[in-house]
Amino acid sequence: MRSADGLMEFGFMRTVFDSLGAGVFVVDTTGLLTACNPRAQELLALPQEQMLGHDMHDLLHRRRDGGRVPRDECGLLTVLDGGRPAEGSEDLFLRGDGSLLPVIWAATPLRHEGRVEGAVVVFHDFSLHRDAAEQTGAHLAALEGLTARLTMVAEVSTVLISALETPEMLNRLAGLLVPDLGDWAAIDVRTPKQPGGMERVAVRTPGDHGAVEGLTGPLPALPESTRSAVVQALRGGEPVVLDAERLAQEPDSPLASAHRELFERLGGACAVVVPLHTRRQVFGALTVARAASGSSYSDAEVFVLADIARRAGLVMEAAELFEQQRHVAETMQRQLLTPLPQVDHLTLAARYRPAESAAEIGGDWYDSFLLGDGVLTMVIGDVVGHDLKAAAHMAEVRNMLRALAWDRTEPPSLIMRRLDEAMTHTSDAPMATCVFARIEGPEGGPWELHWVNAGHPPPLLITADGHTRFLEDGHGPLLGLSSALHLGLGWPDARAALPPRSTLLLYTDGLVESRTRDIEAGLATLRRHAADLVDRDIEDFLDELLARIDPSGDDVALLVLRTPPAGCGAGDEAPPQHAHSPAAANRGAPGSRVEDTPVRDTSEPA
Helix, strand or coil: CCCHHHHCCCHHHHHHHHHCCCEEEEECCCCEEEEECHHHHHHHCCCHHHCCCCEHHHHHEECCCCCECCHHHCCCCHHHHHCCCEEEEEEEEECCCCCEEEEEEEEEEEEECCEEEEEEEEEEEHHHCCCHHHHHHHHHHHHHHHHHHHHHHHHHHHHHHCCCCHHHHHHHHHHHCCCCCCCEEEEEEECCCCCCCEEEEEEECCCCHHHHCCCCEEECCCCCCCCCHHHHHHHHCCCEEECHHHHCCCCCCHHHHHHHHHHHHHCCCEEEEEEEECCCCEEEEEEEEECCCCCCCCHHHHHHHHHHHHHHHHHHHHHHHHHHHHHHHHHHHHHHCCCCCCCCCCEEEEEEECCCCHHHCCEEEEECCECCCCCEEEEEEEECCCCHHHHHHHHHHHHHHHHHHHHCCCCHHHHHHHHHHHHHHHCCCCCEEEEEEEEECCCCCCEEEEEEEECCCCCEEECCCCCEEECCCCEECCECCCCCCCCCCCCCCEEEEECCCCEEEEECHHHCCECCECHHHHHHHHHHHHHHCCCCCHHHHHHHHHHHHCCCCCCEEEEEEECCCCCCCCCCCCCCCCCCCHHHHHCCCCCCCCCCCCCCCCCCCC
16 A cells, blocks of 8 residues: 555545545455544544554454454455455544543445555544434435445546547546535536637536427537636636626626526536646646535535646546557658659558557658669568657668669678678667568569578468468567677578469568457468468458458558560560669559558647
């Protein structure tokens, strides 16, 4: 368990903890007191330092004759043993002056990642309720009130830290505030794509959902000048409290009229409008209202609502930053996935599928270009990491490899060695995996694959008759490892024939590995589907392969080569433009493209 200061790290939770008109204890799994609120100290006439660190049961729990209650009869401790809430009204606590205090109490287990890590005990002075009828009414009212407040605090905290989509988070948050802090709640947010635009994304009431029909949706734009509470909250960044007199004022703008409609439809004698904001920006406003005549909001309740709204703003800002990071990384990757060259009668195709989450955007890339000696290259790689920095490092490693491969006509093994040294001495890029291959052979074939593999999943070769083989040779260490650690390791050159009408597939590990499937099972699945699809043209081959495997989580890059029938292209009078023509090298093959995945247009505001 954490200390009282650590436990109350959120402002609104501290306010609830300190302001409750009931005593509150927090105990760890052994029953030691780790926190108590001011009301508990007042009820027991004991300062905090005389309670914290002591066993709650031994220090406080007594029989009517003043003797200690046996531990096995302590209902409070059953919460720690059984992990279920408990309550009672027949117990006595020992006060600092030696007197006994009758208490009514409720205890709730504290859970973290499924484990009970302590309990919260809330208690009242029950000596104030002497006759049986008064005791029964107070018992029920106290338990219901305490349970509702504890439940609200716990659920609000869960919603604010959950990885939810923003509209869902806001809708659930509004629902949690009703009816504990209001008879209804509504949330209006700015619409970034329309300057001054507003939209109501949530309206929650405790009962008839038909009452809120038609209240959500687009709102009038923010006016330049108005008394509207929503606009004051948005522009001032502070809570606005509405009493009956303020609510009776006539609206002075279309947005104020739209806000008034909430009160006309749902009722309201008082309300609080708090901004959903961070230090950087204001995202919207939360309105919570009570309908009963004469009702009002205390300063503590206004503070709690303001702090809840601020923390909701932090969640919205985090979601916005995540989306911006995803957009930047995705755009960077797509800009680097260049058009594929067309050489003789060889055909190339590629796909790139971005990760589902911004947190999983990574350093996957494919590449293919013509060298100075007219040889076609194929590259597939993955830089360690899953963030915007990984995407930037991917660009750095990709460009270094291009420059080194073009600089000299060398075997792939020497290219890898020089790339490893360059990463170590001129770059802060972390380790990376990569397959670098040359497609060698005379015009019309036969063709041969000459490659090295730096810790990457092996290429898959599928012959025209459906036979599959992983090309396991050529394996060496990951890039950024050998030179950095002075290991003296190398990358052996490997060669393999590419039969006529065969298909060579290079891919990243997101295609064959996930949190729910190990890589061996993924490789077997890839091999089976690739064999089934070998008769498809390579565009359909890639589309259907992705559809069947349906990779999720990590991003995925694929690059595929199809060789022509034997002798195709040899002796052609007008062979296709290729190899030595810069125009051909810069022109993408008609079939080369990146998979159509929804990506925000760069012209849109972030």
